[in-house]
Amino acid sequence: MNPLRRRLLRAAMGACALAAWPARASASLTFGTTPVILDEQVEFLESWRRYLEVRLRRPVRMLQRGSYREILVMLAEAKLDCAWLCGYPYVRMKDRLELLAVPLYRGQPLYRSYLIVPADDGRTRTIVDLRGKVFAFSDPDSNSGWLTPQVELKRAGVDGSRFFKKSFFTWSHRRVIEACASGLAQGGAVDGYIWDTLARQHPELTGGTRVAWRSPEYGFPPIVARRGIAGTAELRRALLEMARTPPGRDLLERLNLDGFAAGETGLYDGIETNWRYLRG
């Protein structure tokens, strides 16, 4: 190796080290959020981000994307450290994800999927009553907004792809409610926690819909981290402690949650069973 080449190589390596330095020095935590919560509230996310930064003593970046899929891809590509996901993608990617915390809703780490219909529809009792209607799903990677109704249809022995006259995705639970309230869809599948929270915060919106059917309880959308990244213990602790600090309680109040629990994988067995049932 001639001296010139060695020098060039050293310079190149130095440049690489320099380029890598700011990233290592900031060591920020990237946190992806999905429409499992009412994630269109920028101010809330900013408050939560600051709260976590103080607790973790490191920069935190909140990332929002239009669909679950984009967040999942970013997790898979290691562009995200952790995310608040639905239980459905979690069970599919369980081997690569670490369960950090499960929110406690009404004291339980559980929620339901709701079948909602426009308020003027007083007859519909189950999804089977909506044959030939227009149906709104929230997201193809949502347990409550897609997997649950699909499983229900399959259990009823109908072909989910032809059962409705038309079905579409709104990419958020809130918009499923809007679609049903406006009459665009005659039925929709929605996260029960979202519906309940909106019923508390925006009753005029949920007032246009009626909950026709409630699913059995499933594990609440968890906060997960990529396996093998550092600092997950601190994040878990910060989340679990939220219910014990006044600012944390404030934030939880705005989320309409009671706190976070450590949770366990078994919570999501029901979802996994459904997934396998639908697939198989």
Next chain:
Amino acid sequence: MLGNLSYRHKTPLAMSLVIVVATVVVSAALVWQGFRQAHAAFTHHAQELGKVLARTLRPAILHDDVWQAFEILVTPLERAADRSHDGSRVLVLLDARGQVFASSDPRRFGVLDDFARAAGDPGLSAALTGQRGGGQLVLAPGDGRYLYVLTPVLAEDGAVLGRLVQRYDRDLLGPRLTQVATGTLFAGLAALLLLLPLGWLAGKRLAEPLSHLAECLTRVGREPVDDIRCEFPHGRDEIGQLAERFQGMLGELRNKHALEQHLAQSDRLAAIGRLSAGIAHEINNPLGGMLNAISNFRRRGGADAQAEKTLALIERGLKQIRDTVSALLVEARLESRALSPDDLDDVRTLIAADAQKKQLGLRWRVEVVEPLPLPSAQVRQILLNLLLNAVHASPERGEVGTHIGVAGGRLRIEVGNAGPEIPERRRQHLFEPYFGEGEVHGLGLWVTYQLVGQLSGRIDVHSLPGYTRFTIELPLETGNAD
């Protein structure tokens, strides 16, 4: 009814009517124009919105994203008033087969509904199937209640992916129409408020001379012509011409009236003259005889004192009768002596004593310097009579003016006094023999008139309150001929 109405009212009324009608017509035209503009602006706006939306909707229809399409369709109607589900504004995206892909009012136009059937507009169905290619279409089929704007949603390569339908209820233009109408109404009212009084005034001014003329005309025949005094604005317009003619007519009437009066007076005076002359002759003949008889009787000297006293009494009485009769007769005394300035001075001397008694000022202006071919006795008599009358009529310490001059071959005598106006009734019979109560005799003017008549002259009187003037004109040649 209208024919009986005065032009004083008819013209302003007509003016006002024209103003009102004009204002109404102009206002209606403005409202119509404003409404058409509002309609055009509305349509234009809808078309622009359609173009923008059609472009925005392309990915939604391409990716079969009903929700995205719905959100795009709802966005322009975000305002609460627009979103009221009265169906006044509806945006519908149709797929390539004409079925509803998404609409801003899903309850009316549900997903995959047949749009034409849902709209309930049979005319629309034909228009939808008729539309081919990439052009935008504005329609108002059926009863025209709704305005439709159809905009094709095109793929990059120009293929028709679907169609955006904007449906607007025409009632949406109602408020705009009301707004335009209200604005125009207020402007029109303001114009009326300004123009009506002006029009009324102009009409009144136009009709005023006409009605004044009519009023004057109706007075002719009802009132004495001399009392009718009418003023008209000058001008050569029709009313001006009429007024001029009318004034001419009034003048003629006045002249005719004066002439008639004059003629009647002359006739009367002539008749009186003939009568009195006849009577005088009839009296004078026996009177002369009686006086001669008395004279002869005396000459014979046979009368005693008592008889003489009686005779003297009779003689004085007869002489008084003769004097009176001769005064009435005004005989032409054919004296050839020409009138000299001294004659006029004599008269002045004669009247001076009478004037002195009433402390009158006597203004005397005589522009006669040489003898004139006029009989001096008659002229003296005339002048004396006039002056006596003037002194008599004049108030204490008044003034009597005399002006005698020659002009145009005539001797002109003017005698004026400051006495009261001669009453109209008296003036009609001014020159007739007059025997009023308390007056010695009223023959002065009668005699004067007769004398002037004999000299072919003319006598005029001009009497106002506080000033009365007699004017005599005597032709010099005729005086010679006599």
